Amino acid sequence: MYIMFTFTELQILCAESIFLKYSLALLIFIIIKQVWSRQFACSGNEKSQIEKKVIDIGQSISIDSTNDGADDDDNDYNTNYVDDYKPHLPEREHIPYGGLTECLDRSGELFYKLTNDRRSIRKFNKNKPVDIGVIKKCILTAGTSPSGAHTEPWTFCVIQDAQIKRKIREIIETEEYLNYKQRMSRQWTADLRPLKTDFIKEYLTDAPFIICVFKQVYGIRSDATKQRHYYNEISVSIATGILLCALNAAGLNSLVTTPLNCGPAIKNLLNRPQNEKLLVLLPVGYSADDCLVPDLQRKPLDQIMITY
């Protein structure tokens, strides 16, 4: 009633004053425009943000599909792919997964104790033999690793032959001499000083086994075309971590070694194909009775974990 009255009053006033009439119309127009533009400016903004996200994702997808997760070093291998867009795995049914059948202990304590005992060993017992059956089992374990698109891009070369071990040692000691004397920065050699490492590598001939872990930068199909191996380095690194744990769990010691500039010569020596690249080399055996290790501390949980 009150509004009606006011409205009627306004009508009379507007009829009497043209100025008031047009001012009122302008005011109503401005209010409607404001409400309208707020409504649509908001959804337009959201839309443009989503569009921007989609464009960003689109860009990263296109980068990923050419990069394959391979590092720069691998670019020479990442050419001349013949994409036929058929999956490398045959299509297969999905089967029920019943959960894990084995468990060490539900608290995680046992596995922690086991891995916390692991140390990098640079002095092996050359008189204590290692059963190759155990090495095979550990490599089988490493082969359970997840891998990009299940490409399983790893090759584990197991060397027991004394002559090949000697050749590997020669290759590595020659390169490491240059690495320590010329190639590595002074900071790098300073960082290694507490570990007391140098270019002499007796452990390479003392250890009963050397495992050379190769990453397959790409696969080779039966028709000789190249198959992409997505994230091959990450996949092989995870597999190597599993291998280290498996060796450790079997009571064997090892040492991750990554000697600079030795990959091509070792690859050549072992006659590995062009698609493979040496990732790491592990001497494996039992530690010598007089083996020493640096007294290192590991970071506590609160320095390596952040909870959200």
Ligand SMILES: Cc1cc2nc3c(=O)[nH]c(=O)nc-3n(C[C@H](O)[C@H](O)[C@H](O)COP(=O)(O)O)c2cc1C
């Ligand atoms: C990627 C990687 C590369 C390594 N390269 C070498 C190496 O070339 N020579 C060596 O004596 N130790 C090497 N190590 C061993 C480290 O020095 C060792 O893991 C580190 O000092 C910690 O000691 P721990 O393994 O006993 O816990 C390497 C370890 C990793 C993970």
